[in-house]
Amino acid sequence: MAKKKAVIDERIAKATEERGVVILLKGNGKGKSSSAFGTMARSVGHGKKCAVIQFIKGRTETGEFKLFKDHPQIDWHVMGHGFTWETQNKDQDIEAAKKAWQLATELLSDASYDMLVFDEMAYMFKYRYLEIEPVVEALKNRPKDQSVIITGRVMPEALEEAADTISSIRDERHAFRLGVKAQAGIEF
Ligand code: ATP
Ligand code: MG
Numbered sequence: 190m191a192k193k194k195a196v197i198d199e200r201i202a203k204a205t206e207e208r209g210v211v212i213l214l215k216g217n218g219k220g221k222s223s224s225a226f227g228t229m230a231r232s233v234g235h236g237k238k239c240a241v242i243q244f245i246k247g248r249t250e251t252g253e254f255k256l257f258k259d260h261p262q263i264d265w266h267v268m269g270h271g272f273t274w275e276t277q278n279k280d281q282d283i284e285a286a287k288k289a290w291q292l293a294t295e296l297l298s299d300a301s302y303d304m305l306v307f308d309e310m311a312y313m314f315k316y317r318y319l320e321i322e323p324v325v326e327a328l329k330n331r332p333k334d335q336s337v338i339i340t341g342r343v344m345p346e347a348l349e350e351a352a353d354t355i356s357s358i359r360d361e362r363h364a365f366r367l368g369v370k371a372q373a374g375i376e377f
Contacts, residue, residue, distance in 0.1 A: 207334075208333050208334060209303075209304075209331070209332070209333065209334045209335040209336035209337070210336050210337075210353035210354055211328055211336070211337050211339070211351060211352045211353050211354070212225075212228070212336065212337070212338045212339070212352065212353065212354040212355075212356070213338075213339050213340075213344050213348065213349060213352045213354070213355045213356070214338065214339070214340045214356050214358065215311065215340070215341060215342060215343065215344045215355065215356070215357050215358070216342065216356075216357040216358035216359055216360070217342055217358070217359070217360040218358035218359045218360040218361065218363075219358070219360070219363060220358045221340040221341070221342075221358055222251075222253075222308050222309075222340050223253075224356070224358075225306045225308060225338045225340050226241075226253040226257070226306065228304075228338060229241070229257075229263070229304055229306050229338070232303060232304045232336075233257075233260065233262050233263065236262070237262065237303035237304055238262050238263075238301055238302050238303050238304075239262060239263050239264075239302065239303065239304040239305070239306070240263065240264040240265070240266070240296050240302050240304075240305050240306070241257070241263065241264070241265045241266065241305075241306045241308060242266045242268065242289055242292060242293055242296075242305070242306070242307050242308070242310070243265075243266065243267045243268060243308045243309065244268050244286070244289055244307065244308060244309045244310045244312060244313055245268070245308075245309040245312060246267050246268060247377060249373075249377050250377075251377045252373065252374055252377065254267075266289070266292060268285050268286070268288070268289040282316075282318060283318050286313050286318035286319050287318075287319070289313075290313075290319055290323075290324075293305075293307060293310075293324075293327070294323075294327050297327045297328065297330075297331045297335070297337070298327075298330075298331070298332070299332070300332035300334070300335065302332075302335060303334065303335060303336065304335070304336045304337070304338070305335065305336070305337045305338070306337075306338045306340075307337065307338070307339045307340070308340050309340055309341055310339045310340070310341060311339065311340065311341020311342065311343060311344050311345070311348075312341055314345045314348070315341075315343060321345045321347045321348060322347070324348070325347050325348065325350075325351045328351050329351065339352075
């Protein structure tokens with residue numbers, strides 16, 4: 190135990206840098222968005238200013254949206270009437286993705302925001318609605334103390350290279366496949 194403690198103490202002593210981080214939450218398991226908003230709640234508890242861009246608008250309002258939308262430390266943006274799961278109009282989706290990205294670039298150059306959550310942003314690259322290069326560039330040039338959390342099942346390689354923390358959530362089992370209906374407070 191003493192040996193273990195010495196190793197950990199040494200690692201703690203080496204981690205001296207103070208700056209914001211880019212966190213990617215990926216994989217097919219459940220827990221990406223809920224982890225992102227849980228971390229944001231943690232920041233809010235410490236008095237930090239946060240913003241959310243939801244790149245995919247679900248069919249139902251989520252509990253986290255209802256809880257956080259009017260919070261004075263949080264700005265919550267839902268991407269237009271663009272991309273949804275039942276998307277019909279590709280041009281309209283691209284237009285909405287570009288608008289959301291425009292907003293994201295503004296947030297990424299505003300040092301008053303401590304934390305940004307880009308929920309389901311990864312889909313924008315998968316469907317080629319957004320190019321990855323300007324996103325990586327903007328992440329690199331963001332204010333030093335600003336942290337960014339991006340969720341999505343599959344992340345582009347360039348985004349992973351730019352990230353500080355990557356957690357992959359593996360799908361071992363999901364109640365849905367046991368026949369349990371999606372429920373408020375668990376799924377959304
Ligand atoms: P959560 O919002 O619960 O943290 P998530 O962000 O990891 O989930 P998404 O890929 O965004 O997952 O999926 C959105 C919805 O699908 C959520 O309601 C989530 O509970 C559900 N879901 C996530 N993973 C699975 C899965 N493996 N099988 C079935 N449903 C899933
Ligand atoms: Mg999600």
